[in-house]
Amino acid sequence: MNRQAQAAVMFLLGAALLHAGGTGLYLRYVKAGLQPLLLASGVVLVAGALATVWYERRRAKTATQEHGHPEPRTSWLLLLPLLALILIAPPALGSYSALRAGTALQKPYALGPLPAGDPAPLSVVDYASRAAFDHGRSLHGRPVRVTGFLALDHAGAPYLVRMALNCCAADAQPVKIALTGTLPPVLRPDAWLEVTGTYSPRLTRDPVNNGPVPYLKVTSARPVPVPHDPYDETWNN
Known part of the structure; x- marks a missing residue:
């Protein structure tokens, strides 16, 4: 997985944490007192992803063109847990x-x-x-x-x-x-x-x-x- 893909996954993970922390979904996973830490973690991950994209674009303007090996497509399966966190709210234990x-x-x-x-x-x-x-x-x-x-x-x-x-x-x-x-x-x-x-x-x-x-x-x-x-x-x- 290249830098751009890593930034995309990091951005989605940060967005998922912000979504969970802002909507109350996080209460299905952790105690209420951890909400500030979740939100702060989400902000840091989103900011880190944006900084990575900015750095890669700046580096691409000065670097020589190189041909790299294609990344394995299975790496994108890492997105599945993130999508599950965003789209599926697990029931509370009963x-x-x-x-x-x-x-x-x-x-x-x-x-x-x-x-x-x-x-x-x-x-x-x-x-x-x-x-x-x-x-x-x-x-x-x-x-x-x-x-x-x-x-x-x-x-x-x-x-x-x-x-x-x-x-x-x-x-x-x-x-x-x-x-x-x-x-x-x-x-x-x-x-x-x-x-x-x-x-x-x-x-x-x-x-x-x-x-x-x-x-x-x-x-x-x-x-x-x-x-x-x-x-x-x-x-x-």
């Missing part, structure tokens, strides 16, 4: 991955006060941490609102799940809440629900890694669209 990995719930260093509101909006990780490690004391008997996707185990037991990120989707692990109480008549795996309920003292163990899986007593549930950021980044705080 119930299939969640049921085959143990819960990543970890004991937090500290638990802050509940957010304002009634019901209090909590992430899956926040509710699970309070229920499993604080035995519901920090919940103060208040109703809570939690959003996640549904997973059904082999016995049909429902879980509300959010995949937690440390860095990127490759290290995503599930945090699970077992559901009891008033549930929708039809439960569809991978459907996103906004669940309102109260603390339940019940606790079960994840069959994959024996990690704690607390219960939430559901009083109401409604389907919601997939959130802009389908992953939870708060599990290691």
